[in-house]
Amino acid sequence: MTDKRYENAMNRLKENNVRITPQRQIILKYMIETDEHPSVETIFHILEKTFPNLSMATVYNNLRLFKKLNLIIEMPSVDGGYRYDFYDHPHFHATCDNCNKIIDVDDPEFPEIDKHLQEAASKDGFKPTVTSVEVHGICKECQEKEAK
Amino acid sequence: MTDKRYENAMNRLKENNVRITPQRQIILKYMIETDEHPSVETIFHILEKTFPNLSMATVYNNLRLFKKLNLIIEMPSVDGGYRYDFYDHPHFHATCDNCNKIIDVDDPEFPEIDKHLQEAASKDGFKPTVTSVEVHGICKECQEKEAK
DNA sequence: ATACTTGCAAAGTTTTTGCATTACA
DNA sequence: TGTAATGCAAAAACTTTGCAAGTAT
Numbered sequence: 001m002t003d004k005r006y007e008n009a010m011n012r013l014k015e016n017n018v019r020i021t022p023q024r025q026i027i028l029k030y031m032i033e034t035d036e037h038p039s040v041e042t043i044f045h046i047l048e049k050t051f052p053n054l055s056m057a058t059v060y061n062n063l064r065l066f067k068k069l070n071l072i073i074e075m076p077s078v079d080g081g082y083r084y085d086f087y088d089h090p091h092f093h094a095t096c097d098n099c100n101k102i103i104d105v106d107d108p109e110f111p112e113i114d115k116h117l118q119e120a121a122s123k124d125g126f127k128p129t130v131t132s133v134e135v136h137g138i139c140k141e142c143q144e145k146e147a148k
Numbered sequence: 149m150t151d152k153r154y155e156n157a158m159n160r161l162k163e164n165n166v167r168i169t170p171q172r173q174i175i176l177k178y179m180i181e182t183d184e185h186p187s188v189e190t191i192f193h194i195l196e197k198t199f200p201n202l203s204m205a206t207v208y209n210n211l212r213l214f215k216k217l218n219l220i221i222e223m224p225s226v227d228g229g230y231r232y233d234f235y236d237h238p239h240f241h242a243t244c245d246n247c248n249k250i251i252d253v254d255d256p257e258f259p260e261i262d263k264h265l266q267e268a269a270s271k272d273g274f275k276p277t278v279t280s281v282e283v284h285g286i287c288k289e290c291q292e293k294e295a296k
Numbered sequence: 297a298t299a300c301t302t303g304c305a306a307a308g309t310t311t312t313t314g315c316a317t318t319a320c321a
Numbered sequence: 322t323g324t325a326a327t328g329c330a331a332a333a334a335c336t337t338t339g340c341a342a343g344t345a346t
Contacts, residue, residue: 019300019345040335055303060336062301076224080311081335094269094276097216107268113261117283120255121242125288128242134280135265140273167320167325188310203328208311210326228336229310 005032005088009071016069023058024065026051031072031086037093037102039081070130075102090114092133098142105135153180153236157219164217171206174199179220179234185241185250187229218278223250238262240281246290253283 009028013020026047036042044059063084066072073087079100085093090111094103107113110133118128138146157176161168174195184190192207211232214220221235227248233241238259242251255261258281266276286294 021301021345023302053303057304057337058302074224076222076230082224092265092269094274096274097277103269103272103274105269105271107265109264110268113264116257116261117240117255117281120258121240121251121253121283121285123253124251125291126242126244126251126283126285127287127291128283128285129245130284132282132284133265135269135274135276136278136280137269137274137276139275143273143275169320169326171327201328204310205312205329206327 005086008088009086012069012071018065018069023051023054024062026054027059027062028066028071028086031066031084032088035104037075037083037085039077039083041081043084073130073132075132075134077102087130090131092135094135094137094139096139096142097136098138098146101139103139153234156236160217160219166213166217171199171202172210174202175207175210176214176219176234179214179232180236183252185223185231185233187225187231189229191232221278221280223280223282225250235278238279240283242283242285242287244287244290245284246286246294249287251287 006029009032010020010025013024018024027043030038030043030047038046040056040059040063043063044054044056047059048054063072063074067074067084071086072084074082074084075093075095077083077100078095078097083102085102092105092107092110094105095101096103114131117131121128154177157180158168158173161172166172175191178186178191178195186194188204188207188211191211192202192204195207196202211220211222215222215232219234220232222230222232223241223243225231225248226243226245231250233250240253240255240258242253243249244251262279265279269276
């Protein structure tokens with residue numbers, strides 16, 4: 001269903017009078033396809049291969065743009081900088097504080113929880129847009145390594 | 149109850165064989181007392197007043213340490229860098245994407261939700277420590293400003 | 297046609313590091 | 322006393338900006 005998600009993303013750009021450029025297309029396509037939660041640098045280095053004169057600044061600019069349009073979410077990584085995730089359905093993350101891996105958690109109850117959290121945050125006239133949940137901890141692999 | 153929280157924090161340091169230095173004391177005290185969710189720079193500039201030769205590196209080092217000891221949590225701020233929060237009881241944040249203000253949300257159901265989220269994240273042997281929840285959006289004041 | 301976007305390089309920020317000095321335990 | 326922590330300054334890393342050239346609509 002990559003196509004549907006991609007089309008929706010393109011529509012979101014159009015709705016907001018944002019021009020559709022090849023750079024924006026490949027960045028969004030990559031963000032939809034990957035489940036790596038990549039950093040800016042990773043995105044740049046991967047896309048650079050097929051788009052040699054892509055610039056880092058363009059990646060930065062567009063990630064910021066996509067974030068503003070609620071197409072992607074940004075999360076801080078313990079190793080500095082941020083990681084990005086195409087966010088088309090409510091889910092949250094388990095992030096390993098040791099190896100910095102980010103794992104998607106698909107919890108059937110999450111949409112409901114999300115709703116509750118946004119309602120709770122709406123006190124005092126606050127108007128919610130996106131909820132970001134990170135469960136920090138240590139992944140299985142790192143626990144096993146530590147055991148040694 | 150600042151004293152109790154401070155004592156607990158000191159004990160956490162001792163338990164981990166971390167030396168108690170004046171720098172660590174004032175940083176923790178400040179983190180307990182403030183409800184500002186300060187940035188590294190704010191922390192540094194405030195404490196520098198009463199502790200003139202405090203160094204930025206020390207603030208960085210200790211915030212990282214406190215984070216590792218789960219005394220504080222770190223959250224990315226839209227204006228770049230991070231904001232820090234002494235985290236002694238489960239709560240979450242509403243963060244304004246316009247003015248970057250961070251508001252504590254004390255939801256009576258949050259401890260339960262927190263528990264649920266950690267359980268959901270525990271699939272595949274992941275071992276959770278701290279849950280971080282940010283509801284992004286626009287605060288009342290910024291909505292009013294935008295209306296004009 | 298014309299405004300928005302890009303790419304490049306340079307500037308600006310933020311964060312980390314190395315090392316001599318200091319001070320907890 | 323011995324080791325960990327600090328402070329300083331320099332280095333590294335990260336992110337933004339200015340502007341000429343290119344391009345989507």
